[in-house]
Amino acid sequence: MLLKHSYRYLLLLILIFSGCKDSEVAPQQSLTLEEEQSLLGNPSGATADESNYNNFLMAKPQYALSYSRDRGTSNWVSWHVSEDWLGTADRQDDFRSDPELPQGWYRVTASSYRGSGFDRGHNTPSADRTKSVEDNSATFLMTNMIPQAPQNNQETWANLEDYTRDLVRDGMEVYVVMGSYGQGGTGSNGSARTIDNGNVTVPNRIWKVLVVLPEGEGDLQRINTGTRVTAVVTPNSNTVRSDWGTYRTSVDAIEQATGYDLLSALSTQVQQALESQVDTGPTQ
Template sequence: MKVSHTLKYLFILLLAFSCKSTEVTPDKTDHLALGNPSNAITDSSQPENYLLAKPQYVVSYSKSRGIPNWVSWHVNSTWLGQTDRQDNFRADATLPAGWYKVNASSYTGTGFDRGHCTPSADRTSSSEDNAATFLMTNMLPQAPNHNRETWANLEEYTRKLVQQGMEIYVIMGAYGAGGTGENGYRKTIDEGRVTVPARIWKVLVVLPEGNNDLNRINSSTRVIAVDSPNLNSVSGDWAKYRTTVDAIEQATGYDLLSALPTKLQQDLESRLDNGPVR
């Protein structure tokens, strides 16, 4: 018996839908999927570890330092698009009432860049997402060469991995006081209200794009850890500053990748990455 053209068409549609349903559908996953490194909370009685949860990233903020302790975010293909850089640096109005709010001119004339933690170019799917990266609670005073070369090269490499079909969980932060910018060494700027960090670090957990991310992390997963000096004489080659997650934890007191099983954490955090850098 011949199958009618209508039945053939319905069969093709059903087959196409069935195949599509098995495809990977990446989403904008929880930015704290790997854990909250300092157990930050949104409570003004905890001013040195204050949690700012944005749709685009999550921050642990220090009131006395005027900068993040750390920022955590996820980047995959859904976050990358064609939106232009908004360049609307501004104070973060969501900080508690009465707190000093670092503003767009706080770094002016200091010799340090308003250095993004979550990069502008990691959030180009919409103007709203991109604008969120220009809040001053997402900034660190970075030596210009560190911001424009060392960190820019690492950020570009991160997006290159995404373009190659990967997704990345990133945690970045800073510690210590005292960096050297274009105008020399400073411990603070903005009349002492913003600390210039001595060291800036970043950890990247790299996965093929997919679903159920935590369940897909194993002892073979690539983890890149970088800890670099906040100096204008810094090398543009970020790979020179590769270290271990363990070393960053020892320097900061944070518990990174805490959502992973203990044995897996130990395996990944003790390993020094030697993978490709371009």
């Protein structure tokens, strides 16, 4: 009888222990790569509906974007930068049209910016996607490009991109949303409102928002009113300063200029706290 009770007791312990173990180690439902890139929300409410031709959602494993057929550029692009995305893949430089655009839409080509005085400026930088050749190659699709003044692209923006990756190497991870708005910039050949026979609009302003977190899990739940958020807006001009920190602004200011709802996946309380501030943290 004692042996029988002991056996039942042992079996009960095994069942209880097994249940606790399962509940403790059961991982949270993992995000798809596409969900990871748009974790902070869909700023413009873009949809993958061809009739929504100036706010067309394109969700890729490497980044998400809202594309404007009439402008020939993205409205905004969002992506995640972490150690998981950084590796040793070479820069591919394979600029090309995006085959995922709907049939019948004008497709910006690798040569569309030639002779314009503007760089093929990446939204999601090539150096943010070096884990594999495929990931790096994806950043050279022309839907990820904007006509960017060379000094703005090669100095001001490059410095901000380098700083973002420095944060990651220091144990952080960064969620980024970048976009542009307005019409008319000044490149190495002077001012222009469009290029490529009017098929590509030259933006007037270029903006970016960084949400910085210590490396960890459950990122959306870890963003709080103390999280560092850096917002930057620069003129699309060849006379901008190389120090991106001088162009810091608030998320609220970018929202007012664009009509977008940035960081929309966060609670209203957290959004209000983070979006009204102007970052004063280090810039290098």
